[in-house]
Amino acid sequence: MAPLLALLALLALTPAPPGAGTGSMAVRAPAEVRGLLGHLLTLPCHLESLEPGTFVTMVSWTQRKPKGNESTVAVFHPTQGTSFSEPKRMQFMAANQVVEQRDASLQVLDLRAKDEAYYSCEFTIFPVGVRRAGTGLHVLAQPRNTAEAQEVAPGPAALPGQPVPVARCVSSRGRPPARVTWSQRLNGTATQSQVPDPDAGTFTVTSLLWLVPSSQVDGEEVTCIVEHESWEEQVRLPVALSVRYPPEVSISGYDDNWYLGRTEATLTCDVRSNPEPTGYDWSTTTGPLPPSAVAQGARLLIPTVDKSINTTFICRVTNALGTSQGEVMVQVRGEESRTDKDQPIGEQSDIPNEGILGLILGGLLFLVLLGVLVYCWFFKRPGWTHPRPSVNRDVAYSVVNGQVSSPQYVPTRGQW
Numbered sequence: 001m002a003p004l005l006a007l008l009a010l011l012a013l014t015p016a017p018p019g020a021g022t023g024s025m026a027v028r029a030p031a032e033v034r035g036l037l038g039h040l041l042t043l044p045c046h047l048e049s050l051e052p053g054t055f056v057t058m059v060s061w062t063q064r065k066p067k068g069n070e071s072t073v074a075v076f077h078p079t080q081g082t083s084f085s086e087p088k089r090m091q092f093m094a095a096n097q098v099v100e101q102r103d104a105s106l107q108v109l110d111l112r113a114k115d116e117a118y119y120s121c122e123f124t125i126f127p128v129g130v131r132r133a134g135t136g137l138h139v140l141a142q143p144r145n146t147a148e149a150q151e152v153a154p155g156p157a158a159l160p161g162q163p164v165p166v167a168r169c170v171s172s173r174g175r176p177p178a179r180v181t182w183s184q185r186l187n188g189t190a191t192q193s194q195v196p197d198p199d200a201g202t203f204t205v206t207s208l209l210w211l212v213p214s215s216q217v218d219g220e221e222v223t224c225i226v227e228h229e230s231w232e233e234q235v236r237l238p239v240a241l242s243v244r245y246p247p248e249v250s251i252s253g254y255d256d257n258w259y260l261g262r263t264e265a266t267l268t269c270d271v272r273s274n275p276e277p278t279g280y281d282w283s284t285t286t287g288p289l290p291p292s293a294v295a296q297g298a299r300l301l302i303p304t305v306d307k308s309i310n311t312t313f314i315c316r317v318t319n320a321l322g323t324s325q326g327e328v329m330v331q332v333r334g335e336e337s338r339t340d341k342d343q344p345i346g347e348q349s350d351i352p353n354e355g356i357l358g359l360i361l362g363g364l365l366f367l368v369l370l371g372v373l374v375y376c377w378f379f380k381r382p383g384w385t386h387p388r389p390s391v392n393r394d395v396a397y398s399v400v401n402g403q404v405s406s407p408q409y410v411p412t413r414g415q416w
Helices: 001-014 353-379
Strands: 032-038 041-043 055-064 068-076 081-084 090-092 105-108 119-128 130-139 145-150 166-175 179-183 188-199 202-211 222-225 235-240 245-252 261-273 279-284 294-296 299-304 312-319 322-329
Touching: 001 145, 032 041, 041 130, 068 090, 081 090, 145 222, 166 179, 166 222, 166 235, 179 188, 179 202, 245 312, 261 312, 261 322
Parallel strands: 032 130, 245 322
Antiparallel strands: 041 105, 055 068, 055 119, 068 081, 090 105, 119 130, 145 166, 166 202, 179 222, 188 202, 222 235, 245 261, 261 299, 279 312, 294 299, 312 322
């Protein structure tokens, strides 16, 4: 750094010759540059033009950190050459600064977190003076991400009804710290911690997902979502939860239609368990199994149903965390219970054939009685008589309005 500083002091004491023009030459540099930790980075800087009678006497780069003084990191002098604060990590882009004195782009190798700062590119032009442009350097580090289930077992660490950590997601060595969230439909809560690494300038973020442990949680999938400035898209890490619990037991297979002589009846011991069951034990409320029942692991086989099957069966299941049992009461019928659709025609009713015949006869008798009543009512009304023929069979008399009318003569066909 000593030769570099001496050049700066010498230039500052050199007066501009009289009559030199000032001009309006501009320096171009991007407002911000982003680079990845450990990678090569270029800080672009260009002088647009030189007016006639002017020339570059020096190019320099200075660095100013948010909480620090400005310091010079690179210098080019046409006669004294180049000088750098870290020669092994910095170099000018232009191969020949004497020819390409308008290009001051600076390369930084093996980018480090400490390189993050505001940089100023300066052209000292004779006899104009100094022209400069500034660039902010933002150093990024892509984090490494892992997500895994936290195995939960009942005990002091998992009090009933209290949430426990069931999944962990870690985003390590990121710069800036990664944003970690969870996608889940279990109404869990998340806690987060952040640990810096001062030497590397990176951060490790750890997020824990908390849930109340239960068998319904076991096997459910949640997703850890990591977002970072160095990525265009988020990273999604699925996690299958693992919650350890004693067996939960139920028995299936009984359909309330077990009758004497039925063959190949089966009961099944249905179990939810984590870890997997280590043993099944079948029995009844009165003791051991009947001779006609055969236990085969989670299944109980009854080749032929007899009266001894009329009992309550118990399936007891054990895993590494405990033992649980399920029960089912079997009632053996004297004969098979059939539905109407399974019965032959003529037997698809609970009413016997004699009852059906009685209903038919009763209906016919009712119709006969109804006919008699209608006849009596219609023909026996007061004031009604049957027509009576006369001697010549052409004259009839009838009662009208309750009074007898005088006989009236009606001519016969031959008298018309």
